[in-house]
Amino acid sequence: MFFHVILTTECNLQCSYCFGEALEDVDADFQGFDVDYSLPKKINYDISLLDKLCRQDSDCIFTFYGGEPLLCIEEIKQIMDNVEAKYFLIQTNGLLLDHLEPEYVNRFHTILVSIDGDEALTDFYRGKGTFRKVIDNLKLIKRNGFGGELIARMTIMEQTDICKQVTWLVDNEEFSFSSVHWQLNAGFWKNDFARRDFKRWSEENYNPGIRKLVKFWVDYMEENRAVLRLYPFLGISQSLLSCEKTSLLRCGGGWINYAIQTDGHIVPCPTMWGMKDYYLGHISNADPLKLKKVFVGEPCTKCDVFHICGGRCLYANVTKRWAAEDYTLVCNTVRNLVDAVAKELPRIRKSIENGRISLKNFEFMKYNGCEIIP
Ligand code: SF4
Numbered sequence: 001m002f003f004h005v006i007l008t009t010e011c012n013l014q015c016s017y018c019f020g021e022a023l024e025d026v027d028a029d030f031q032g033f034d035v036d037y038s039l040p041k042k043i044n045y046d047i048s049l050l051d052k053l054c055r056q057d058s059d060c061i062f063t064f065y066g067g068e069p070l071l072c073i074e075e076i077k078q079i080m081d082n083v084e085a086k087y088f089l090i091q092t093n094g095l096l097l098d099h100l101e102p103e104y105v106n107r108f109h110t111i112l113v114s115i116d117g118d119e120a121l122t123d124f125y126r127g128k129g130t131f132r133k134v135i136d137n138l139k140l141i142k143r144n145g146f147g148g149e150l151i152a153r154m155t156i157m158e159q160t161d162i163c164k165q166v167t168w169l170v171d172n173e174e175f176s177f178s179s180v181h182w183q184l185n186a187g188f189w190k191n192d193f194a195r196r197d198f199k200r201w202s203e204e205n206y207n208p209g210i211r212k213l214v215k216f217w218v219d220y221m222e223e224n225r226a227v228l229r230l231y232p233f234l235g236i237s238q239s240l241l242s243c244e245k246t247s248l249l250r251c252g253g254g255w256i257n258y259a260i261q262t263d264g265h266i267v268p269c270p271t272m273w274g275m276k277d278y279y280l281g282h283i284s285n286a287d288p289l290k291l292k293k294v295f296v297g298e299p300c301t302k303c304d305v306f307h308i309c310g311g312r313c314l315y316a317n318v319t320k321r322w323a324a325e326d327y328t329l330v331c332n333t334v335r336n337l338v339d340a341v342a343k344e345l346p347r348i349r350k351s352i353e354n355g356r357i358s359l360k361n362f363e364f365m366k367y368n369g370c371e372i373i374p
């Protein structure tokens, strides 16, 4: 099992698509959901309970999460010193990576670091100076011996040219990433659709950009005999190549990847913190292998691409923050993505057949925090 361990609800950044949207959304009703807005700011249960949880599942994997988890460095060290998890991962904005000693950083199996693309775009969304500090820290942890997977985790919306920014992240003079994932800021806030330009951007910019990017990805395979770990493409192509069908969320939310709130309650995913209707247990007495499972409902269960999409997002599916006709645009991005990858399958298969790459190159740790479907 995978667990996001939410160490704190606080963050040291005020990104426009998170803090900014939250400010604009402050009056939005939560459609009858009972939400606990008074969770402790920091983890307030006994850390030994995490160890107790892990002892019941030898494959227990913990991802430190927040807010910004590196605001809780002492708790991270305490957990890593005392809990026998199979792996530790962290999802961080990267600003405080230099505050954690290399002996801990180097034990992370994966670091997912928030970066939205080049300096201008990252600083536009995340605040001036963010890019430089994060890149300096990434260079530092590499110098200090970090050898795990480093994933650039982008949040994207209307200011993002997906093809330009992903190709920049994988090849630039500052710090090139071999792993990139992106998540659309879409369907998470109640009132933002009306003030945004999502329809035009998704149809005229993002969808064509994805088709261009898939072509770049497959060209790269042919020319360099290597598969860039662009997670949305990796996940979908792996399923198509192996004829795998899924009706389960690819992020794992609610069925294999849960979140533990700062007060110890277990919820299907970190975004669903405080949603009391979805409290699935408490760390003090939960059996990790017998946690209740929660699945997406309509419209996903009636959708013709459900078997490959998996439902995109449980939070969006149950809260329905965007009206159905607006959310259709998000589903259109999923269809476009799947179609773009499917159209390139013959070229991918050919590269496998002639030994340029192998099926092994498409393997990855599932549920590592990359949702696959952006
Ligand atoms: S494309 Fe949309 S409706 Fe279809 S399964 Fe995915 S999120 Fe659900």
Ligand code: SF4
Pocket: 249, 251, 252, 253, 269, 270, 271, 272, 312, 313, 314, 315, 316, 371
């Ligand atoms: S995709 Fe949705 S359900 Fe999955 S982890 Fe992200 S917010 Fe949660």
